[in-house]
Amino acid sequence: MAPSGKSEAPHDAQFWEDLYRSREQVFSGEPNGVLVTEAEGLPPGQALDVGCGEGGDARWLAARGWQVTALDISRTALQRAAAANAGIAWVCSDLAASPVPARAFDLVNVQYFPLRHDDGVPRKLLDAVAPGGTFLFGSHDPHDLGPEHSGYCQPDDIVRLLGEEWTVLVNETRPRVSPAPPGTGHTRDTVLRALRTS
Ligand SMILES: C[S@@+](CC[C@H](N)C(=O)[O-])C[C@H]1O[C@@H](n2cnc3c(N)ncnc32)[C@H](O)[C@@H]1O
Known part of the structure; x- marks a missing residue:
């Protein structure tokens, strides 16, 4: 979920650290609606939660039997996030600068993570999905965002990276399940759910 009352210009590590330090709690602590809708019926396995923030999604997955690696x-x-430890592996890492194990995860969950076009992270995350696994990407509808977000991927950008080993199950824009956080204009989500068949 997006932080409230904050501009979303391009961010570096210091931006995120300052954001979290600026408040006792930035996100709701609840799992994202896109995750709940799309992952509720998936059989648990190994999950990577990308940009896990304060851990709402990671805890929700762990409570459903997933073995979760949560990275931020x-x-x-x-x-x-780790204060309520739920058997989750919490990893502090800059994804742009770190390797991710290939074909290792049955679910790669990417919710409102600033996926850039130019740093190789989208490819890395797709490669991290095991055969039979799911890549789930929820983002804000670009109509709700300013032009400064043009450097960030939307689901269609990811679809263009998918080879024949992938099947797109969901690629759509839908209303947010939860109300827009105060101070933001986020009303709709863009959602990609893709299955790696081999
Ligand atoms: C908009 S927040 C979303 C948090 C969480 N997924 C949610 O929906 O509540 C994006 C998160 O990605 C993290 N992040 C941004 N760039 C990152 C990077 N290069 N490597 C790892 N984490 C990053 C931030 O610290 C932040 O927690």
Whole structure:
């Protein structure tokens, strides 16, 4: 879920650290609606939660039997997330600078993560999905965002990276399940759910 009352210009590690330190809690602590809708029926396995923030999605997955690796660039966010330890592997890492194990995860969950066009992270995350696994990407509808977000991927950008080993199950724009956080104009989500068949 998006932080409230904050501009979303391009961010570095310091931006995220400052954001989390600016408030006792930035996100709701609840799982994202896109995750709940799309992953509720999936059989549990290994999951990677990308940009896990304060851990709402990771905890929801762990409570449903997933073995979760939850990764974020912000130590403050991870400290909060790990306070309610649920057998989750919390990893502090800059995805743009770190390798991700290939074909290792039955679910790669990417919710409101700033996926850039130019740093190789989208390819890395697709490669991390195991055969039979799911890549799930939820983002904000670009109509709700300013032009400064043009450097970030939307589902259609990811679809263009998919080879024949992928099947797109969902690629759509839909109303947010939860109300827009105060101070933001986020009313709709863009959602990609893709299955790696081999
Ligand atoms: C908009 S927040 C979304 C948090 C969470 N997925 C949610 O929906 O509540 C994006 C998260 O990605 C993290 N992040 C941004 N760039 C990152 C990077 N290069 N590597 C790892 N984490 C990053 C931020 O610290 C932040 O927690």
